[in-house]
Amino acid sequence: MTPEERVEHLRRELDYHRYRYHVLDDPTVSDAEYDLLFAELQELEQQHPELITPDSPTQRVGAEPLEAFEKVEHPAPILSLASAHSVEELYAWRKRLGRLLSGDDGVDFVVEPKIDGLTVVLTYREGRFVLGATRGNGFIGENVTQNLRTIRTLPHRIPANPRAGVQPPAYFVVRGEVFFPLDRFEAFNTALIQNGERGYMNPRNAASGSLRQLDPQITAARPLTLYVYDIVTWEGGDVPEKQWERLEMLRALGFPVAAEVRCCDTLEQIAEMYTEWQQTTRNELNYEVDGLVIKINDQPLAASLGFVGKDPRGALALKFPAQEKTTRFIELVVNVGRTGILAPNAVLEPVEIGGVVVRHATLHNFEEIARKDIRVGDRVIVKRAGDVIPYVVGPVVEARDGSEQPISPPERCPVCDAPTTRVPGEVGIYCDNPACPEQLVRRVEYFVSRGAMDIASFGKETGVVLIKQGLIHDVGDIYYLNRDDLLALEGFGEKKADALLAGIEASKRQSPVRLLTALGIPYVGGVVAGTLIDALGSIDAVAAASEADLVAIEGIGPRTAASIAGWFRDERHQALLDKLRRAGLRFEAERKAEQGPQPFAGLTFVITGTLPNMTRDEARAFVEARGGKVTGSVSRNTSYLVAGESPGSKLDKAQELGTPILDEAGLLALAGEG
Ligand SMILES: [Zn+2]
Known part of the structure; x- marks a missing residue:
């Protein structure tokens, strides 16, 4: 070419x-x-x-506006910025500036989040919001005044607080960014789709689509919000020279201004911010950012530098590496989970996203695939953000050539060929064969794991080998392995075989709470298992309990109760329990010896998050040894929430109910042992 x-x-x-x-x-x-x-x-x-x-x-700059909205000419061009994609490019920009500035010192910068939303231009006359427009092509935008008026964070009158002591001129125009709060996006989009409408690809599209509705009532029903960050025109009044002071003035007048804006004296500070934002900050905000905007604080100085092409010299968009890319979806792989759930995954043409080569992405479940009409062979948008497993956002329908293959939910397990089942009200599709080898691998892995029977000598590969050789058909068979069979396996010497058998033997003494956890009943983790054994005393009593009995236990909801009752009804599971019982595992809780003082008698605790020194199991044991009870969810009957790092929704619930909240030190202090 x-x-x-x-x-x-x-x-x-x-x-x-x-x-x-x-x-x-x-x-x-x-x-x-x-x-x-x-x-x-x-x-x-x-x-x-x-x-x-x-x-x-x-x-x-930009494209032509749609015909449907009235066109609005902006009082001054609404410019875009030159972009940089690395700290090196930031330094190069600064170097070019240095050649233009005489002296070169004393230049400081304001760093703002580059919000991934929709740019708007807001006009105020005599202190009232009179006109709002989209950016359009930078010169002419669309009149979306009626829709902007519906945004709760947009001030209709300025100053919002007449006693603020700041008076704006009779006519001024500011620039801002409208966006869709992230914490509202998922639920909003799901509701749209459930109503049979087409969902939005991402929050930016949702913001844009919501603001450009011809019916303002639709816009009003959506949780749009905005930040203001620039003065376009300021007629007659004094405007501060520094961008930092301009933002403070806008804030004082009642405009929402991002709290994350910083003033930086050096490029090193900006470079540090750039790293920090990519690693943490950007994942903690309630809006999407695709970079930082660097502005020379001294705005008249910035303006005097002029333009390169269409871009002003005095500002720079320092972009983050993309979290989303498009690539080809080559092959569908269905993994079988511990509960038998069939998890669809996409094998991708390798694509680099944010410095990591991504080859696989989750497709969540088959309902999601159908909802988004994702086909094998599609070009797909893949997102990788923070610690989240990369996932397929959706297909690029326009890129299809007809060779793409639609995906239908599997009627048989891809591993064992057993018929699949669904649980009413759930999206998952399950392999219903408890002997399914893939399921068994996951189940054994879970059974021996630290949070369950904790058999350290039982390595990850061990389960695969034993299942392959036909020595294990369910987790009960773990207790019937014999030394000669193990020694006949490749890679098993006497030492390894003996260590494995000793570990298995020792695990027979594990508590019935751990055993109940290890069975892997859906929705029954360590806390729920503890609640059940506390309330009923033994695994047999749990097995005999009706759904109604179970729901009556505090901390057990209807979904969990149904899952437990269903699991124990299954004859195959009853056979497994017999096998475990015959092997000598503990089904019954020991009567708690009334040892030591019981300062927590009558108190109910919920433990959440990561504690600094105790594991959650240890914290539970600590509470129980002192006469307290531990349940799985916060209710009005909860005496204390013990919260560590990343506590999640239980903390919100406790705050809502006014439940006292303790950290680990507070728990020790309450026991009189702090
Ligand atoms: Zn299967």
Whole structure:
């Protein structure tokens, strides 16, 4: 391809993608991929200036507005910023500035989050909000005043607090970003889809789609919000010279301004922020950010630097590596979990996302696949953010060529060929064969794990080997292994075989709470197992209890009760219990010896999060040894919530109910042992 052809190709591509993004609100490539194409075009044009034409995407900003909304001319161009993608590029930008600035010292910067939302231009006259427009092509936007008025965080009158002592001029225009709060997005989108509507690809599309509704009532029903970050026009009044002071003034007038804005004296501080935001901050905010915006604090100085092409020199968008990319979905792999659940996973054409090569992504479940109509062979958008397992966001329908294969929910287990079942009211599809080898591997793995029977000598590979050799058909068979069979296995010497058998033997003394946990009954983890044994005294009593008996126990909900009763009704599980009993495992709780003082008698505790020194099991044992009870969920009967790090929803519930909250030290102190 000649440079001329390549330039033409890139322009057509960019035009198409900009149209999809700005006009249709339905992009088919990620922002990062768009930026790459744009950067390539810019570079080619730099090398071949004779190829630059007035209609090149590098010479314009944004796309044409839709016809449906009235058009609004902005009082000044609403500019986009040049982007940088690394700290090196940030330093290079600063170096170029240094050559333009005489003296070069004393320049400081304001660093703002680059919110991934929809830019809006807000006009106020005589202290009232009179006009709001989208950015459009940077010169002409769409009049969305009625819709903006529905946003609760947008001030209708300025100053919002007349006693603030700040008076705005009779006419001014500010710029902000409307966005869809992340904590509302999932539930909102699910509800939309359940009503048979098409869901939004991401929060940005949801913000944009919600603001550009022709019916403002629809917008009003959505939780949009905004941050304001720039002054476009300020007629007649004094405007502070520093961006930092401008933001403070906007805040004082009653505009929402992001709390995360910082003032930085050095590039090192900015570089530090850039790292910190990628690692933690961006994952903790209630809005999506795709980078940081760096502005020279001294705005008249910034303005005096002029432009490169369409971009002002005095500011820079320092972008984060993308969390989303598109790639090809090559093959569907269905994994079988411990409970028999069939988990669909996508094998992907390897794609680098945020510095990591991603080859697999979860498709969540088959209902999700059907809902999003994801097909094998599709180009798909894959997201990898923070610690979350990479997942498929959705297909790029426009990229289909007809060869893609729709996916139907499996009627048989891909491993053992047993028929699959569904649980009413749940989305999961299960393999119903307890002898399914893959399920068995997961179940054995769980049975011997630290939180269950804790057999340290039982390695991960051991289960696979024993199942393959037909020595184990359920977890009960673990207790009937013999030394000769083990020695006949590849990789098993006497030492290894004896250690394994000793570990298995020792585990027979584990408590019935651990044994009940290890059975892997859905919804029955360590805390619930403890609650059940506390209330009923033995595994046999749990097995004999009706659903109604179980629900009557505090901390056991109807879903858990149904799951327990169903599990024990299954004859195959009854046979397993017999096998375990004959092996000599403990089914019955020992009567608690009344040893030592019982300061927690009559008190009920819930333990959540990670405690600094005790595991949760240890904390439970600590409470129980002192006469207290531990349950799984916070209710009005909970005396104390013991909360460690990352406590989750139980902490919210406790705060809502006014339940006293203790940390580990507080728990010790309450026992008089702090
Ligand atoms: Zn199976």
